[in-house]
Amino acid sequence: MNAVTKLPRESEPPVRSSFGGLFAPSDDPLQRESFPARSSAGITSCTALYQIGEIPVLLRTELQDVLHDFDALYGYCGITHADGEKTVHMEVRAERLGLWRRKSYVISGDGAQLFRLYRRSELLPGLEWGINSRVIARFDDYLQLHAASVAYQGRGVILAGTSGVGKSTLTAGLLARGCKYFCDEITLIEPGTLLLRAFPKAINLKSGSFETVRELNLPLARECRHIKKHKGPVGFLSPRAIEPLCVADPCPVCYVIFPHYTESVKPCLRPVTRTQAAFRLTGCALNRAAFGVQAPAILTEIVRHAQCYSLETGDLQPSCELLESLLRT
């Protein structure tokens, strides 16, 4: 299911936040209290609901800048109703434990504390990763791979590999060339049909890719403002900023690519055997424990019908041109 913006019916007056999102009325069964609610500290907390592809996310926070930043990326998929059982509940709140203690920020997912952070610049990356961790923990309806995925004319492409191989940057480049988007970090595979399903998170780019993305005239949202621990400055790119109708429909996997970035090399595609590809994808499975021996079986079937390559990438443009020439054949 693509990300959908669902407007309230005419009889239900929407409640507008200060930044323009739409919220459900106070009698919505999904919402437990009317809002904007006031905490005992007198701070207004806000709740917003989004349908990010297959995943409904409810965000609750009193921090207006966090809400604003998140809504800047996902406001287009704000909704008023969601399946309560499936919804990922995220909360971001500020804490000061005692008069002389440093102020901190707690990110919770589905009621459990996930992170305690001390810089506001870490909040959006922390929130994004918190959502990812809850999806990995809960959504065993799908086999989840640590991989990016896009679609070209109804044919799915998986870009699989560890952090730092260039998946997100390649994804941004391919979207700029007209591919449709599933996700840049967690690829969802429906086990029964083997179709790719969308989880169109904002593309998370490290600082090394900022210049490359600028050259493509792609609008990074507040680049350099966010810090992700161990990865340094990161920027977020809303896929909808590239193309309003960019979210892909479910489709089969036709290509499995293992990128590896080396600076300034000439891009090169090398075939890998299907068994190698299935084996490497099994290593990328994030919720493999939930699937047991079914995970390799699913991935074997995926690669049986796909072309599999390793891709040595250098500069983004020639790498995307090479991939595009493969996808056109």
Next chain:
Amino acid sequence: MMRIALNKPNEPSSAAPRLRWTDQLGEFAPPRRRDLIEHELDGEVMLCDPRNGYTYRMNATTLQVWRLCDGLSTTTQITARQAELYDVEFDTAQDHVEQLVVRFAESDILDAEPLP
């Protein structure tokens, strides 16, 4: 032969006892476990061990040796067949086959009895 672990602790194995390697390796007839799940693709195989979730990839050469681990063919016999197939010296093939059999045993994918 590569291996990936499942994301959970290994259960204690109550499977076949460990091999003790002696000079009589050549007389040993390695039996492959029949409960392993095989996924064959283009002449190679991905093996899944349901006991511990480990996955193994075997290329075509390793797969040939694996298929001959039927509990009846000794390591020496397997070596002779590989040497003939690949037209190499017996000693060269022997090193390769014995290393593979040891790897199979260390990976707990053989139904192995202790050597006397």
